[in-house]
Structure formats: C-alpha cells, structure tokens
Amino acid sequence: MKRTNDGTPRRIVVISTGGTIASRWQGTGYAADASGDDVLATAPLPEGVTVEVTDLFNVNSSRMTAAHQLALLRTVHETLADPGVDGIVVTHGTDTLEETAFLLDLHHTDARPVVLTGAQRPFGTGDGDGPGNLYDALQVAASVRDLGVLVVFDGRVHAARGTVKTQTLAADAFSDPSTERLGRVGFSRVDIERQPERPAPLPFPRAARTAAPGTAPAVPLPRVDIVTHHSDGDPVLLEAALAAGARGIVLVATGAGNATPEIVRAVAGAVSRGVLVAVTTRVPAGPLAEIYTGGGAVDLVAAGALLTGTLRAGQARVAVLSALLADEDTAGGGDPARRTALLRRLLDGPVRAEPALATGGSRSASAVATRA
Ligand code: ASP
Numbered sequence: 171m172k173r174t175n176d177g178t179p180r181r182i183v184v185i186s187t188g189g190t191i192a193s194r195w196q197g198t199g200y201a202a203d204a205s206g207d208d209v210l211a212t213a214p215l216p217e218g219v220t221v222e223v224t225d226l227f228n229v230n231s232s233r234m235t236a237a238h239q240l241a242l243l244r245t246v247h248e249t250l251a252d253p254g255v256d257g258i259v260v261t262h263g264t265d266t267l268e269e270t271a272f273l274l275d276l277h278h279t280d281a282r283p284v285v286l287t288g289a290q291r292p293f294g295t296g297d298g299d300g301p302g303n304l305y306d307a308l309q310v311a312a313s314v315r316d317l318g319v320l321v322v323f324d325g326r327v328h329a330a331r332g333t334v335k336t337q338t339l340a341a342d343a344f345s346d347p348s349t350e351r352l353g354r355v356g357f358s359r360v361d362i363e364r365q366p367e368r369p370a371p372l373p374f375p376r377a378a379r380t381a382a383p384g385t386a387p388a389v390p391l392p393r394v395d396i397v398t399h400h401s402d403g404d405p406v407l408l409e410a411a412l413a414a415g416a417r418g419i420v421l422v423a424t425g426a427g428n429a430t431p432e433i434v435r436a437v438a439g440a441v442s443r444g445v446l447v448a449v450t451t452r453v454p455a456g457p458l459a460e461i462y463t464g465g466g467a468v469d470l471v472a473a474g475a476l477l478t479g480t481l482r483a484g485q486a487r488v489a490v491l492s493a494l495l496a497d498e499d500t501a502g503g504g505d506p507a508r509r510t511a512l513l514r515r516l517l518d519g520p521v522r523a524e525p526a527l528a529t530g531g532s533r534s535a536s537a538v539a540t541r542a
Contacts, residue, residue, distance in 0.1 A: 215305075270286065396483050429470065
C-alpha cells in the first residue's frame with residue numbers, strides 16, 4: 171500500500187485535457203467532452219491514493235497548440251508548488267501526447283513525477299482502455315520519484331524523451347523505437363528497469379506565465395514548422411515556411427538525415443537569417459548520422475543544421491520551440507549562437523547525475539521496484 175513516511179495517503183492531482191479518454195459519440199464521430207471528474211469516475215483508485223481533479227481544457231489533441239501546452243506547464247508548476255502533492259497525472263489525447271510530454275519534461279525540475287496517459291478507445295464504452303490506463307498512471311505517480319515526465323500506457327512505463335505514438339488504434343499506442351521502455355506496471359507492481367536520459371532542464375519560460383488556450387498569447391510564440399523530404403522533394407515548402415515567418419524548421423529527411431543539394435542551400439540561407447534548423451528522419455528507429463555528402467547529413471550539418479539524435483519530428487519541433495523560448499527569456503535574448511547552443515544541449519544533452527538536474531537519485535536509488 172502506498173503511504174508517505176508518516177502513513178498518510180499519496181495525494182495525486184489529475185489534470186484533465188481531453189482526448190479519447192474523455193471522448194463521447196457526437197452523432198457523427200467522437201470528440202472530447204467528458205469532465206475530469208467523469209473520466210476519473212470510470213477508474214478504480216489504487217489503494218492509499220487520494221485524487222483531486224483539475225479541468226484545464228477539453229480538446230482532442232490534434233487541436234493542441236503551444237498555448238495549451240504552456241498553460242499545462244504552468245498548471246503543473248503551480249500544482250507542484252504545493253508540497254503536499256505527491257505527483258501529477260495528466261489525461262491527454264494520444265495524437266500529440268509525445269509532444270506535450272516532452273515539453274513538460276524539458277522544463278521539469280521536480281523529483282515528483284508527472285505521468286501522462288490516455289486511451290485508444292473512447293469514454294464510457296465497456297471495452298475501453300481508459301480506466302486501466304488511468305489506474306496504472308495513478309499507481310506510477312504514487313510510486314516513483316526522480317524519473318522526470320513519464321508516459322504510462324497499456325501496462326508500460328515510457329520516458330517522455332524519445333517516445334512516439336507508434337500505433338494508430340492498438341492498445342499499446344506508444345514506444346521508443348530506438349530503445350527499451352522504462353518499465354512496467356501491473357499486478358500491483360511498478361517495475362522501473364532503467365534511468366531515463368534527460369538533459370539539464372530549462373528554466374520556466376516567460377511565455378508559460380501568460381499562455382492561455384483559446385486566446386492569443388500575451389507573448390507571441392515563435393513559429394516552428396516541420397517539412398518532410400521525399401523523392402521528388404524540393405525546397406518549396408521549406409521556403410514557404412520561412413516566408414510564413416518560421417523561426418525554426420524541422421527537416422524530416424530520408425535515411426540517416428539526407429536530402430538534396432537544393433535543400434542544403436535553402437537550409438544554409440535559413441541559418442544565415444538566424445533560423446534554427448533541426449534535421450530528423452522519416453525512418454522510425456535509429457540515430458541520425460553524418461555519412462553522405464551531395465545533399466546528405468554531412469552537408470546539412472555544414473550548412474548549420476543540427477541532427478536530432480533519435481528524436482523524431484514532433485519532439486524535435488518541441489526542442490526547437492523550447493530553445494527559442496529559452497533564448498528569448500535570457501537577458502539580451504535573440505542571440506543565434508546561444509539558441510543554437512541551447513538546442514544542441516537539448517538534442518544531444520542527456521546528462522547523468524548533473525547537480526542542475528535537481529532530480530537527484532543515482533541509478534540504483536531511482537531504479538525502484540515498488541510494490542503498490
Ligand atoms: N484523436 C485523439 C486525440 O489525440 C486520439 C486519442 O486520444 O487517442 O485526442
């Protein structure tokens with residue numbers, strides 16, 4: 171049974187944001203509309219856990235904006251300001267869950283966990299996976315520390331970083347195709363098998379103090395676009411993104427990070443104008459690598475683009491956005507060299523046991539096997 175040291179129950183706050191876990195039939199299709207209390211009422215509570223609900227917003231996550239995500243970051247921050255809270259569960263649509271989880275993780279400085287979960291089957295159906303996922307997420311949130319932001323789905327515990335939605339409909343919606351899951355949950359046990367790799371966290375962004383979903387943010391948020399390369403690909407869409415005011419571009423290249431000489435020229439032009447360019451790949455698993463010239467990753471890096479390691483497009487975009495926001499918040503902000511250095515740190519920056527991580531915990535201390 172989960173108890174704090176003085177024997178009181180674990181206090182978990184559930185922040186409800188919508189998604190299939192809150193979606194009901196609307197006559198023509200499903201859409202999020204159930205309240206956080208209604209969603210919570212579908213799941214049994216793990217023993218020794220008390221729950222409070224915050225209804226933040228109610229959207230299907232393909233409609234998620236940076237303003238929603240920053241409002242959630244602020245709510246997480248405010249919730250953890252209460253030392254009596256032991257952890258947070260965020261219910262979220264699965265479509266963009268990996269982006270929100272990563273944004274939270276890049277700014278997470280607290281030992282207490284934030285656990286995102288959701289469902290592949292809608293609210294209130296007999297065969298839904300939402301109640302089980304929510305139960306598991308509560309169990310994990312009440313059991314672990316020093317692991318950053320997590321994704322709990324279908325009995326698996328994933329680190330925020332690297333995790334992507336890899337199944338459109340199946341219950342095991344998430345995985346990191348480049349590495350192992352972090353752990354498992356089930357049969358009243360939470361087993362954490364490895365330590366997540368996390369860069370030193372970024373400071374709380376100024377934009378998150380004012381972001382409110384559905385309203386124009388008080389601080390204008392930088393535009394960051396994703397452009398995909400393919401056979402016949404040319405720089406037209408990349409140039410269109412720049413013309414639309416993009417301050418960051420994620421190029422989804424082929425293979426280990428390759429495109430064409432024409433795209434390399436467009437990237438060089440963008441970088442010379444202070445645009446951050448990150449290169450990821452449309453291949454599901456494995457790292458980016460500087461192997462090829464003639465438009466390949468060797469040339470893209472020489473043009474000033476950064477390779478994203480094993481991060482894929484959605485999370486690479488979140489890294490670029492976060493680096494831009496952090497640069498703007500720094501005195502004398504707007505320095506291309508500093509934002510490039512910030513992005514580099516977020517992309518290849520897993521740092522273990524660095525004091526600034528504020529997550530404490532050696533591998534052995536964090537690798538808990540907790541009986542619930
Ligand atoms: N379209 C839904 C959403 O992302 C899918 C889900 O939640 O599973 O909100």
